[in-house]
Amino acid sequence: MTPTIRVLGRVRLSRTTEESTSVERQREVVEQWASMQDAQIVGWAIDDGVSGSVDPFHTPSLGPWLTDPEKIGQYDAVVAWKLDRLGRSAVLLNKLFGWANDNGKTLVSVSESIDLSTWSGRMLASVIAGLAEGELEAIRERQVSSRAKLRELGRWAGGTFPYGYVPVRVEDGAGWRLEVDPVGRSVIQSIVDDVIAGRGVPYAIKRLNDAGTLIPTEHKKSLRGGTPDASKRWFQQTVRQLIRSQALLGYSMKAGATVRDDNGDPVMIGEPLISLAEFERVQKMTEKKMTYDRREVPYALTGIVVCPGCRRPLRHSKTQTKRTMKSGEPKVYEFVYLIHPDEYKDRCEYGRSTPIPLDYAELFVEELFLDEVGDLSVVERVWMPGDSRDEEIRAAVAALDELQALIGTMASETAKQRLRSQIQAKDAELSALEASPRVEAHWKYEPVGGTYRDQWESSTSEGRRSLLLRSGITFALRVDTGGQRRTKSAPGATYGEILVPADLRERLGISQP
Known part of the structure; x- marks a missing residue:
């Protein structure tokens, strides 16, 4: 069988x-x-x-x-x-x-x-x-070809969609498009506002975490009907990648590069989440990453106190000392100092100056600030955007820079010729824009009410730092102990100077130092 x-x-x-x-x-x-x-x-x-x-x-x-x-x-x-x-x-x-x-x-x-x-x-x-x-x-x-065609049409080609948008099926025709997600857009705008106002990325991170705001991946999971993990926290890398992406302008992106049409214009996937002027300001203000203060909430003098020699910001150094009390119980004391950046110590005449206790520096800065501008009316820098033509010119220049950089990476003559055609079209557009009169975007100081002393005394530590950052005021500070250790009986000599921007000094009527 x-x-x-x-x-x-x-x-x-x-x-x-x-x-x-x-x-x-x-x-x-x-x-x-x-x-x-x-x-x-x-x-x-x-x-x-x-x-x-x-x-x-x-x-x-x-x-x-x-x-x-x-x-x-x-x-x-x-x-x-x-x-x-x-x-x-x-x-x-x-x-x-x-x-x-x-x-x-x-x-x-x-x-x-x-x-x-x-x-x-x-x-x-x-x-x-x-x-x-x-x-x-x-x-x-077929999949690659279809995705490329969808990107050229400004349609969503599938996969991961940018934070601030949500996929919606196209009613008249096949495929999907991206529409603005009100929740994501609100979060992005709040981060941009924090950066532009001088509160910075760390402040935005703490605010989002305190409010329990979902991080981008978890928010998108909720949009797809999943259960988000609300315990995940925002970090600097997440926020910086978010606000430095051109997807905020509604541009279609592929492998980190902007997808452009035959005229060199960016292909739009949706309505811009922020204006071009806001995007450029955020890029300028986040070009340099703070490496000396990685806390969610910076110290009050982070980025405010600089070396009087090289004008580089002093960084914070934290030390701990353990002592035994009379009761026999151990107690840990924490001390924070302002010190010169290590990598520049040998390049600056004050590179090896005596560390400055943070609490002492805060009192010294407060005294300098209130003595110099305390009784003056508060004015703050307000960004005055140019007309739409000004934004178009900046967009055209950015497109030219990007297209010219791509030519050197192309191997085929066909790809190079297409890039040349896009560059020529964008150059012609730029020439026409430059020939037209326009109003340049610029900063303008405007009064906001009250005196600097009023705002200082009514603000928290974070608020005071924000006030100084918005005004552009910094302080040059050093302590000279003649090479000896600083003690209570021999505190050394303190040299300090308030650094007020020339345009603000003129607006406030302060004489040049």
Whole structure:
């Protein structure tokens, strides 16, 4: 009596094609074959949503049946509706064929009548495997071409969408477009406002974390109907990447570069989240990353006190001292000092000045500030954007810079010629814009009410720092102890100077030092 063939049914459905036969239909075909062969189905290896390019040995369901010794002994044949349900790569399929031969297994494709137990079946399988791989390559090429076309049309090509937008299906036609997400846009605008107002990225991070605002990845998860993790926190890298991306301007991006049309103009994926003037100001204000104060909330004098010699900001240094109290209990004392940046100590005449205790520096700065401007009316810099033509000129210049930088990276003459055409079109546009009269964007000081003393005395430490940053006022400070250690009895001589920007000094009517 011929022993019953033990069958492992193989079903795979890929999300990459709409022409796949359903899981139910594939199972039905395998069951019909088993019934006709008087075979017994002992198990199913069903991989739903797994691409044919994945190695069969690494697929979630079939993989264990090919690698687990206990499971390998439970079946004699792997039966699938078509050969491409086992895989679409000729290399990977031949690897599977070799494994089956070494382990005494048979692979069967029902629709193509392939049985690897015969030499003709093995030959036909090799031919079909090559065709399957070609079909997979065609699928990939169609996907790449479709995504490129969608980007050119300003449509969303799928994948990860920029924070501040949400995918919406296009009503008149196929595909999707990106619309502004009010929640994301509000968060972005609040960060931009913090940076422009001088409160800085660390302040924005603390505010967002204190408010329990979802980070971008978790917010997008909630938009897709998932359950977000509200415990994840905002960090500097997250915020800086967000506000330095041109996606905020509604530009279509590919691999970090702006997608442009034949005229060199950026392809728009949606309405800009912030204005070009705001974007440029944020880029300027976040060019240099603060490496000397990584706390969520900076010290009050971070970026405010500089060396009188090289004018570089002094950084904060924290030390701890452990002492034993009379009760025998240990107590830790923390001290914070302002010191010269280590990397510039040997390049500046004051590079090895005595460290300045932070609390002493804060009192000294307060006294200097109030003595100099305390009784004057507060004026703050307000950014006056130029007309729309001014923004268009800056956008055209940025486009030219980007296109010219790309030419050197292109190998093909066709790509270079297209870039040259885009550059010529953008250059002609820039010439026309420059020939027209325009109002340049500029800073302007405007009174905001009250005196500097009023604002200083009514503000918190963060508020005082913000006031100084918005005004552009800094302080040059050093302590000279003659090379000796600073003590209470020998505090040394303190040299300080308030540095008021020339335009603010003129606006306030302060004489030049």
